[in-house]
Amino acid sequence: MEATLNVGVDVRFSPTGRPLAIRHEGRLWVVTEEPVHWFERDAWWERRRTAPVGVGNIVDIEFWRVQVKLSQRAALRTFVLRRNPGATQWLLESIS
Template sequence: MTATLNETTLDVPVDVRFTAAGTPLAVRYDGRVWAVAAEPVHWFDRDSWWATRRTAPVGVGNVVAVEHWRVQVRLTSTSALRTFELRRDPLSEQWLLESIADN
């Protein structure tokens, strides 16, 4: 799954439904539910807290780990696959759709 020239950067809030094992099952975006159609890729990176100047109360926990999922999704079993990159910032429960790429 590599990004193509047809990639759109968004950063919009989305709802993500997870399996019992904790992997994405579906993403609600733009009023439609996109089903995950391939094995998702999961990773973490570090927030540049010194640049964002975010502060957190003492004892909150991890405030620098940004969680990411790259999922291939489709609307129907016959529609084309698209790649959604999802991000959840530290101290947030809201998932953001960071980008969409056509495969």
């Protein structure tokens, strides 16, 4: 079962850019397995008529799928994280 959320979360990354932990609703979820990283294209032209000059990348939506636990004995969960083009805030898209 998967819950769609789209809520802001804080993500702690390693120096190499790999997610290590996610803070969601005041709880710290630790990444336990190797995460999956990918990008999708945003259809910005369907929502905006023009792209602002100098904004940078406006088409790549960044995703991470991570396996997380609250503690050693807790159940394993899968979080899908998303960062929209031009945003600094990570969103927790879903939990399964």
